[in-house]
Amino acid sequence: MEIELIEIRDFLAARPPFDRLPDAQLNSLPRSIQVRYLRRGRDFPPTDVDGSFLYVVRSGAIACHALDGRLTGKLAEGELYTDACQLVTLGPRGRAHAEEDSLLYLLPCDTIKRLGETHPDFGAYLSDSLRQRLRQAVADTRNEDGSVLASLTLPIAQLPARDAVRIGPDDSIRSAAQRMTAQRLSSALVMDQERLLGVLTDRDIRHRCVAEGLDPNAPVARIMTPDPTTITPQTLIIDAINLMSRLQIHHLPVLANGQPVGMVTATDLTRYQSGNSAYLVADIAKAESLARLAEISAQLPDLQRQLAGSGASAQQIGDAICAITDALTRRLIALAEADLGPAPIAYAWLAGGSQARREQTSHSDQDNALLLSDAYDPASHDGYFSALARQVSDGLDACGFVYCPGNAMATNPDWCQPLSGWRRHFDRWIDRPEPKALMLASIFFDLRVVHGDRALFSDLQSHVLPRSRDNRIFIAHLAANALTHRPPLGFFRTFVLVHDGEHDDTLDLKHRGIVPITDIARLLALSAGIGAVNTRERLIACRDAGALGREMADNLLDAHEFIALLRIRHQAAQIRRGIPADNFVPPGDLSELERDYLKDTFKVIRGMQELLETRYQTGRLR
Amino acid sequence: MSWLDRFTGPERARQRALRQVRPGPLHDLLAQPWPERTRLARNARLIALDIEATGLDPIKDHIVSIGLVEIVDMAVLLETALYQVLRADTPMPQDSAVIHQITDDRCRAGLPLAQVIPEILQRLQGGILLAHHAWVEQGFLSTACQRLYGAPLVVPTIDTQALAQRLMRNRNQFVAGTSLRLFNLRSYYRLPRYRAHNALSDALATAELFLALAADIQPDGDLRLGQVLMH
Numbered sequence: 001m002e003i004e005l006i007e008i009r010d011f012l013a014a015r016p017p018f019d020r021l022p023d024a025q026l027n028s029l030p031r032s033i034q035v036r037y038l039r040r041g042r043d044f045p046p047t048d049v050d051g052s053f054l055y056v057v058r059s060g061a062i063a064c065h066a067l068d069g070r071l072t073g074k075l076a077e078g079e080l081y082t083d084a085c086q087l088v089t090l091g092p093r094g095r096a097h098a099e100e101d102s103l104l105y106l107l108p109c110d111t112i113k114r115l116g117e118t119h120p121d122f123g124a125y126l127s128d129s130l131r132q133r134l135r136q137a138v139a140d141t142r143n144e145d146g147s148v149l150a151s152l153t154l155p156i157a158q159l160p161a162r163d164a165v166r167i168g169p170d171d172s173i174r175s176a177a178q179r180m181t182a183q184r185l186s187s188a189l190v191m192d193q194e195r196l197l198g199v200l201t202d203r204d205i206r207h208r209c210v211a212e213g214l215d216p217n218a219p220v221a222r223i224m225t226p227d228p229t230t231i232t233p234q235t236l237i238i239d240a241i242n243l244m245s246r247l248q249i250h251h252l253p254v255l256a257n258g259q260p261v262g263m264v265t266a267t268d269l270t271r272y273q274s275g276n277s278a279y280l281v282a283d284i285a286k287a288e289s290l291a292r293l294a295e296i297s298a299q300l301p302d303l304q305r306q307l308a309g310s311g312a313s314a315q316q317i318g319d320a321i322c323a324i325t326d327a328l329t330r331r332l333i334a335l336a337e338a339d340l341g342p343a344p345i346a347y348a349w350l351a352g353g354s355q356a357r358r359e360q361t362s363h364s365d366q367d368n369a370l371l372l373s374d375a376y377d378p379a380s381h382d383g384y385f386s387a388l389a390r391q392v393s394d395g396l397d398a399c400g401f402v403y404c405p406g407n408a409m410a411t412n413p414d415w416c417q418p419l420s421g422w423r424r425h426f427d428r429w430i431d432r433p434e435p436k437a438l439m440l441a442s443i444f445f446d447l448r449v450v451h452g453d454r455a456l457f458s459d460l461q462s463h464v465l466p467r468s469r470d471n472r473i474f475i476a477h478l479a480a481n482a483l484t485h486r487p488p489l490g491f492f493r494t495f496v497l498v499h500d501g502e503h504d505d506t507l508d509l510k511h512r513g514i515v516p517i518t519d520i521a522r523l524l525a526l527s528a529g530i531g532a533v534n535t536r537e538r539l540i541a542c543r544d545a546g547a548l549g550r551e552m553a554d555n556l557l558d559a560h561e562f563i564a565l566l567r568i569r570h571q572a573a574q575i576r577r578g579i580p581a582d583n584f585v586p587p588g589d590l591s592e593l594e595r596d597y598l599k600d601t602f603k604v605i606r607g608m609q610e611l612l613e614t615r616y617q618t619g620r621l622r
Numbered sequence: 623m624s625w626l627d628r629f630t631g632p633e634r635a636r637q638r639a640l641r642q643v644r645p646g647p648l649h650d651l652l653a654q655p656w657p658e659r660t661r662l663a664r665n666a667r668l669i670a671l672d673i674e675a676t677g678l679d680p681i682k683d684h685i686v687s688i689g690l691v692e693i694v695d696m697a698v699l700l701e702t703a704l705y706q707v708l709r710a711d712t713p714m715p716q717d718s719a720v721i722h723q724i725t726d727d728r729c730r731a732g733l734p735l736a737q738v739i740p741e742i743l744q745r746l747q748g749g750i751l752l753a754h755h756a757w758v759e760q761g762f763l764s765t766a767c768q769r770l771y772g773a774p775l776v777v778p779t780i781d782t783q784a785l786a787q788r789l790m791r792n793r794n795q796f797v798a799g800t801s802l803r804l805f806n807l808r809s810y811y812r813l814p815r816y817r818a819h820n821a822l823s824d825a826l827a828t829a830e831l832f833l834a835l836a837a838d839i840q841p842d843g844d845l846r847l848g849q850v851l852m853h
Contacts, residue, residue, distance in 0.1 A: 004703060004705055004822060005700060005703060005822065005823075005826070006817070007814075007816050007817060007823060008700070011814075030700050030703075031700050031703065032700070032701065033700045034697040034698060034700065035698035035700065035826075035829070035833075036696070036697050036698075037696075037830065037833035037834050037836075038837075039837040039838075048664075048695075048696075048843070049697075059812055059813060059814050060812070100812070101811065101812060101834065103813055103814065103830060103833075103834075106697070
């Protein structure tokens, strides 16, 4: 039989959430529609309509304004206005009018609600809960494609089972070595009955026993690594790889219900799949020349592209990329130390910005700094550290991490300072927040030790964190700074709607999506005295400390994940086409669903920014 | 209604038809008084109707399909949509089958005219016929009524083509021959493109065009029937 009103049916069928309805429902849906025409300038929803309806713009355009007249969004062909069918209005209340002569399809809210009850997919889309919609956005984006690397998101339990040698803490090192040799394993679990005490590896025996001249009859407890980091059979392979890279370890005991069931080694993971980050990290550790490092680093975009198709989360991909950047940095430092000799005093090599936050996408600018012990004496030490900084920085540049345009690098004498010098820097930034200092905040309030003396950095942090937390003026300036990058209002046809009278041709995912959330997380963390620098970790820590409402925190986390995934996918597509990766997405490349989800993420960011504006009275600072 | 109207124009034609008509749905329709010209269009029920036929001559040609949809309170209510294929007694000429995409087989599956017309008349009763280039629809329906009930169809009518022509002339716009076609007028008002030559699609297209024309003629929404009725 011919489907009546097929144009209307097809028009609805092509867009979410109607595309989630089965044919039978879709075919009968047009019958419940009424069609209205709204002339340019008239109020929307039409004032002469009785009852509540969901509106679909069939042609024309609707402009929405806040009560103070500010443009808050526009609806064009195919877009939905659902406010009247929702218990809670998501956006700010306001007024709307037809900006062009518009043809509207009206669907009674009762019909929509009934469909939502019988078809949960459909209902979820129109849900009142922004929370639910954002969670769906992330799920939809991650599940989209599968590829060879999809197996990285399988649990460790999928790896071939490998038992481990179990030894007691009082067993001799010699007997442990004999059993490891017999079973051809490079590590053993040190157990007290059923309790895991530590891990013993070939390397421990070499470094802490043979090299030190320790008696092989001594108990293994003397040289084991106590209280090791463990994983479970459910831990994802990619997370295990990232964990090893981050902690610079090669063995992870696997515990099920607290009981050791095996051991996963770095070799297992590199063998498991070539092309994963563990493989590259292992290659980097073996590289003997800058040329070789540059060669390995050139594979980074391809790794990012493959990970993007693997169903991994943005953070997992960020961790994998960061593992490689860190490994490169450490290898460059090791090569430099081999050239220059060991460092004359204790120091820490710090990464700043996105590397510190573990949020890099393949090749970004390098931001780094040197933190030296207070034993620093310019006359005798300056030559060494400026040579070290030069060599590592040049090496990173050769590997594709180009010099920081703002010169925030260890080669800049300002950023190569003893602990006391860094304290003075931070005191100045916190006590006299100037535009330049605030610009540097995204680099120098996001620092992480990549190599060297962690205690030095802990000292610096314990100086900085209470001061930044307690200085209200500094925090207020940081809040104002966190409001400089605003999300767009939404989309209008093929444009990004920025605000009244301004359109962009492309969506800058970085500055209009990711940076605002990163800035918010930094502000919240610093105002709560939290030391984490990763955006997700900051938001979670703020939520758990009560510095950020649970709902808002979860929404920001999902918004961040969704935009970051979109960026990774966008860049993966560019890498596949052989063009340089960037952050600019033309709205035409986004699906209807992605546009809708993006609008939700913009709403979350805007909501948080408005909250900050009120809380910190930032209007007075600008 | 002025006293003069009783003896001239549509009202006189209605009275005359009412005297001729046999009892039935046409009688009931003709018994309805002519609507007041001052009545607000939003308070009237409009029946947008399109007929696809084997040709343009109501005597020789016959109806292939009829589509209609009603406008109430200036909203097109799609639940009122009706689409009916009619049974052909003679094979359909080739070219018209191509235009309407209805084959002889499907036509034979349709209903006889005598069964379809009563429902159409019931819908039209007390309402206003709305059509684009309305004399075609009026001609075919009236011929059918004459055959079935012995009287012509006299029904208040709005013709979107005539309305558009008048509007453009009043604005001193040049009216080219093809610019008054349904498709072209819709694109002038930036209404979406529909599949042409399906009776229901065209009826809906006509209904939407009327809403656009009405908003253009009387932007404040207080359009009166006298501003748009053919007579």
